[in-house]
Amino acid sequence: MAGGKETPRQKLIGIMYLILLALLALQVSSSIMEKFKFLDDSLSFANDNAEKKNDSFEKGIQETVSKNGNRPSDVAVLDKAKKVRDEAVEVRKVIEDLRAQLIKVTGGLENPEEPSSMYKGAKAETEVEELMIGINKSGKGYLLKTEINEYCDHLTKITGDKYDNIALDGAEDKRISASEKDLKRKDFSELNFGQTPMVAAMAVLSNIESDVLKYESSALAKLAESIGADQVKFDKIFAAYNAESKVVAAGTKYKAELFLAASSSSLKPIYSADGRNLQVKDERGLNEFTATPGAYDVDGNCKKSWNGKITFKHNGKDTTFIVKGEYIVARPVIQIQSASVSALYRNCANELNVQVPALGSTYAPSFAGSTGGEFITGASRGLITIVPSAPEVTLKVASGGNAIGEQKFKVRLVPTPAIKFLINGTEANEKQGYSVSAVRSAKIEVKGDESFTAFLPKDARYNASVVEVALARGARYVGAPLTFKSGNLDVSQLLQSARPGDRLIVDVKKVQRANFHNTLEDVKIPTIIKQVPLN
Numbered sequence: 001m002a003g004g005k006e007t008p009r010q011k012l013i014g015i016m017y018l019i020l021l022a023l024l025a026l027q028v029s030s031s032i033m034e035k036f037k038f039l040d041d042s043l044s045f046a047n048d049n050a051e052k053k054n055d056s057f058e059k060g061i062q063e064t065v066s067k068n069g070n071r072p073s074d075v076a077v078l079d080k081a082k083k084v085r086d087e088a089v090e091v092r093k094v095i096e097d098l099r100a101q102l103i104k105v106t107g108g109l110e111n112p113e114e115p116s117s118m119y120k121g122a123k124a125e126t127e128v129e130e131l132m133i134g135i136n137k138s139g140k141g142y143l144l145k146t147e148i149n150e151y152c153d154h155l156t157k158i159t160g161d162k163y164d165n166i167a168l169d170g171a172e173d174k175r176i177s178a179s180e181k182d183l184k185r186k187d188f189s190e191l192n193f194g195q196t197p198m199v200a201a202m203a204v205l206s207n208i209e210s211d212v213l214k215y216e217s218s219a220l221a222k223l224a225e226s227i228g229a230d231q232v233k234f235d236k237i238f239a240a241y242n243a244e245s246k247v248v249a250a251g252t253k254y255k256a257e258l259f260l261a262a263s264s265s266s267l268k269p270i271y272s273a274d275g276r277n278l279q280v281k282d283e284r285g286l287n288e289f290t291a292t293p294g295a296y297d298v299d300g301n302c303k304k305s306w307n308g309k310i311t312f313k314h315n316g317k318d319t320t321f322i323v324k325g326e327y328i329v330a331r332p333v334i335q336i337q338s339a340s341v342s343a344l345y346r347n348c349a350n351e352l353n354v355q356v357p358a359l360g361s362t363y364a365p366s367f368a369g370s371t372g373g374e375f376i377t378g379a380s381r382g383l384i385t386i387v388p389s390a391p392e393v394t395l396k397v398a399s400g401g402n403a404i405g406e407q408k409f410k411v412r413l414v415p416t417p418a419i420k421f422l423i424n425g426t427e428a429n430e431k432q433g434y435s436v437s438a439v440r441s442a443k444i445e446v447k448g449d450e451s452f453t454a455f456l457p458k459d460a461r462y463n464a465s466v467v468e469v470a471l472a473r474g475a476r477y478v479g480a481p482l483t484f485k486s487g488n489l490d491v492s493q494l495l496q497s498a499r500p501g502d503r504l505i506v507d508v509k510k511v512q513r514a515n516f517h518n519t520l521e522d523v524k525i526p527t528i529i530k531q532v533p534l535n
Contacts, residue, residue: 033122036199043206050213057220088216106198122199132193141189159222166211236263269312291329300331332358348459349516350386369396415449421530433533436498444487458516466510472503506530
């Protein structure tokens with residue numbers, strides 16, 4: 001319901017009205033009748049003031065329409081305001097006639113010379129029921145209900161706002177608890193005028209009249225708002241400019257348009273762009289978004305546009321202005337610096353530093369969707385470790401969830417390591433050999449490519465995992481060969497059976513590499529057999 005605001009006095013009277021109705025139900029003493037008379041007088045006084053206010057409201061509408069030049073749309077509003085006033089007057093006349101009839105059928109005033117004096121039949125109930133309820137519900141209370149609720153319906157049609165019915169049956173009145181079944185079964189007339197003293201019935205009528213006047217005031221206020229609705233009045237003027245570009249190269253022309261713009265504090269436009277509602281600041285919509293990549297031309301530029309709307313109420317209808325903005329997205333340059341190597345090695349931790357200088361401090365990199373291996377984000381912005389598992393790796397770069405571009409890398413295999421056979425800590429002399437007693441220790445040493453080891457030391461840890469060592473005499477082995485699971489070779493057992501002219505034959509069968517994950521992988525190596533003569 002579009003009801004008007006109540007004054008503090010009206011609120012106080014409403015509270016008193018509810019309290020006195022409750023006291024009435026308790027059949028209290030006749031002193032309460034005086035309280036009802038006071039309530040009736042207070043409501044009547046408030047209603048007279050509200051009537052004067054509404055009359056001034058109508059005159060104010062008429063003056064405004066005249067000042068605006070009696071425009072047809074405003075004259076139509078004035079006609080509606082007059083209709084609201086006329087219908088309110090008719091309803092009030094019905095109420096005043098009923099008040100006069102109640103006074104008459106209950107004996108009139110105690111002092112006819114004093115309109116505010118007490119009623120002679122203030123406690124009369126039967127006369128009230130006969131007039132307002134009647135035989136077989138033929139009383140005037142039912143006509144009153146029809147008049148009042150028709151008035152509410154008319155206001156709804158005139159203003160477009162919903163005005164709920166004032167005259168309610170017990171089943172419709174939400175103020176009555178569902179547990180009060182007797183009251184819920186009563187209709188409007190029975191609820192307000194059944195077993196009701198005359199003075200209380202007068203207060204009920206004054207309260208109904210108060211609701212009618214509040215509705216009237218609300219409807220007039222609604223109509224007053226629509227005066228000049230088809231005129232857009234701008235009360236805020238400011239200077240603005242539109243430049244072709246904020247970035248200008250030295251030696252080129254800078255172009256900008258300088259103009260006056262205006263806005264209206266009375267309008268509440270809705271700003272949107274590409275379906276998004278925009279934040280409003282200083283009566284202007286702020287269209288802010290992150291530019292996304294597109295089909296770049298040979299110069300690395302992509303032409304794009306956005307569609308904006310500004311919508312506000314105009315002459316009772318939505319009025320929309322369309323704005324189209326064009327802009328160019330420049331392809332950001334992705335700079336990739338390697339913190340490890342100049343190329344990516346398969347199954348190794350290749351550390352890269354990926355930066356996009358054009359984004360500056362807004363750069364918030366992510367690499368989701370990259371393919372061809374494992375991608376581990378580093379602790380610092382832009383650092384990423386790539387562990388390739390395919391011949392080619394695609395690194396997809398995004399910032400703040402928006403795609404920037406991608407970079408493809410070829411993947412090379414890890415260089416074959418060098419394998420050396422050491423005797424007594426130095427590389428074995430396969431030509432001159434050693435005396436049997438001179439051999440104190442033997443070892444297979446596996447070393448990675450020098451450049452690979454320097455840049456990726458965590459991925460260049462090798463070990464001979466299967467080495468077979470035999471003692472040969474002529475074309476035969478002396479005893480069974482020994483198999484070692486590491487590069488440390490204990491050949492003392494073989495040397496116990498050695499004679500001058502025998503040979504130590506070392507066959508490196510398997511080499512493994514531990515990567516940065518400490519995961520072991522077999523390394524493809526050529527057949528490596530070392531032969532050392534024993535003197």
